[in-house]
Amino acid sequence: MPRSAAAAKAATLHDVAREAGVSLITASRALSNPRLVSETTIERVREAVRQTGYIPNLLAGGLKSRRSMTVAGLVPIISVPQFLPTVQALTEALDAEGYQLILGQSGYDHAREERLVDTIIGRRPDGIVVTGLLQSARTREQLQRLRIPVVETWDLSERPVDMMVGFSHLKVGSAVAGYFLGKGWKRLGIATGDDHRAAQRRAGFLAAAGSDVPTVTVPAPSNVALGRRALSELLQKDPQVRAIYCSSDALAHGVLVEAAARGLRVPEDLAVCGFGGADFAAHLHPTLTTVQIDGAEIGRLAAKLILDRCAGRTIEQPVIDVGFRIVERESTGAAG
């Protein structure tokens, strides 16, 4: 029966206990609750662990204790660098407490999200961190019913499933529009991705700027090439466009490249603002004004919320606004 090449028989706690000449439960306690066991016994068990090469089966332990020591992380698309600092900080904060991240790619479609969350729940994670809001109503109810701690991130909403760490995309949009208007620029334009949050930022922008702002929408994930094309199309819609807000720094990079190719001077002829606070923004030519988000802080706070819940601590503030900051650089007229 070729049951695949799966794991060879690994040492179990049973083997350790026999090797150490103690009972199963004593071996268990020696490893996970040593305060209850005498020094000498602990040492005997530790030696037996070394002898046998024992590695605890966390799946089995979790079955009984109902704690899998895993947290699921859901991102729309893995290959978008925007969320990396969040995922990184999350991983590190969880790791420090012995938790492991299970990564899932939810895509931008509700059906896929539902299926993914189903298999994720099947692994009984002790918490779930989502970048963005959970879309599916069925999923939202399910998670609430099962009382799995959930943190939605990179957004704020009136109706969190559970907890939330993010910022208002509406406010980002209106802040950038206000910033442009404050500079005296009238003819504004938008180059934006087609996801929910980018749409929110656009809505905020429109609300503050008046609704006659030409917009070019590109499919997610955005990149430099799409940014170039977006500027071309914007210039067709309004050849006099003066200041452009882009929904990502990669798009903004593309707009700068295309502007240079067309001999447009930035910021004299055209002002550009990105979003995300990518590290390269400070080194483009001209340097790129952008909306800075502390993605790592979002990850750290999300981890803390989940871990607090797991430890039964009370959560003072289940919805946290981390805010944002417009970093002014040459592309909108800051001195070089």
Place this chain on the structure above:
Amino acid sequence: MPRSAAAAKAATLHDVAREAGVSLITASRALSNPRLVSETTIERVREAVRQTGYIPNLLAGGLKSRRSMTVAGLVPIISVPQFLPTVQALTEALDAEGYQLILGQSGYDHAREERLVDTIIGRRPDGIVVTGLLQSARTREQLQRLRIPVVETWDLSERPVDMMVGFSHLKVGSAVAGYFLGKGWKRLGIATGDDHRAAQRRAGFLAAAGSDVPTVTVPAPSNVALGRRALSELLQKDPQVRAIYCSSDALAHGVLVEAAARGLRVPEDLAVCGFGGADFAAHLHPTLTTVQIDGAEIGRLAAKLILDRCAGRTIEQPVIDVGFRIVERESTGAAG
């Protein structure tokens, strides 16, 4: 006893079986092996699943069947975009077969890698994909003893733990050096990260170029700012340096920025080559020559190897060289 706010009692297969009026095992088979069960029974069970909101506990199933339906992915640092296409392709290929990726950050240090692999093994993954080679000898032995399928990626070596999908960093280095020399450039320089693979590329470069090549080493993860500093330091070591190989596209970007700031013309005064094939490389000014790696293909192949092993299929080719390609652009003199 406030056992945290952990999962509320979820429906079990037991509940489903009772609701459907069949035995436990019949319910189990109806869901996971429906060919063995009659149509009507299947429908009754499906209805019961809907009624109860049952979601299978994969942990429990895995305990008995010895298949966790998870694969662990280890990256040195999550926030480096270089491996994203690999992680993405891996996730998608695994997801298509019902497997989930568990993500771990191994860092650049052996002790950390050992600890991480220990807790990873504790979750009994059906396979492990590592970016880079496994460093710790203890870990290597452990994985071989347990017969866990392992794919090392983004490298090739004489002594794989198990399977391997990558390319030769030595050959990359010598290929770039050969390319520079073929252009007639004599005074070469290197700006490189301090990880193992970058060191291999440098070794290959030196072997092909002669060992008198000035080198600046920067700490990983590299970025644009480090690239700027690297060029400054290289120019101190050799003011006449003519062609620079960088161990990442971000570093190369920084070198281009610093060159522009110093009034050095690229490629007339200085040629630059990056590594990785980042999407922005085609849009820098000048466009950046780089060594292109098909990271997504690496992920797909790694997934296929693991899945083949899990299914008990024989592996024709356990070590795969995906090669690389120098993409020539303006920064080394290609026509704009």
Place this chain on the structure above:
DNA sequence: CTGTTAGCGCATTCAC
């Protein structure tokens, strides 16, 4: 086609 029995490896009761 369906059911009974027996664990997977561990932690949580209870006893001593």
Place this chain on the structure above:
DNA sequence: GTGAATGCGCTAACAG
């Protein structure tokens, strides 16, 4: 301090 029994939720093996 230590130990024996029991079961977490599910599936493999063997019966019917």
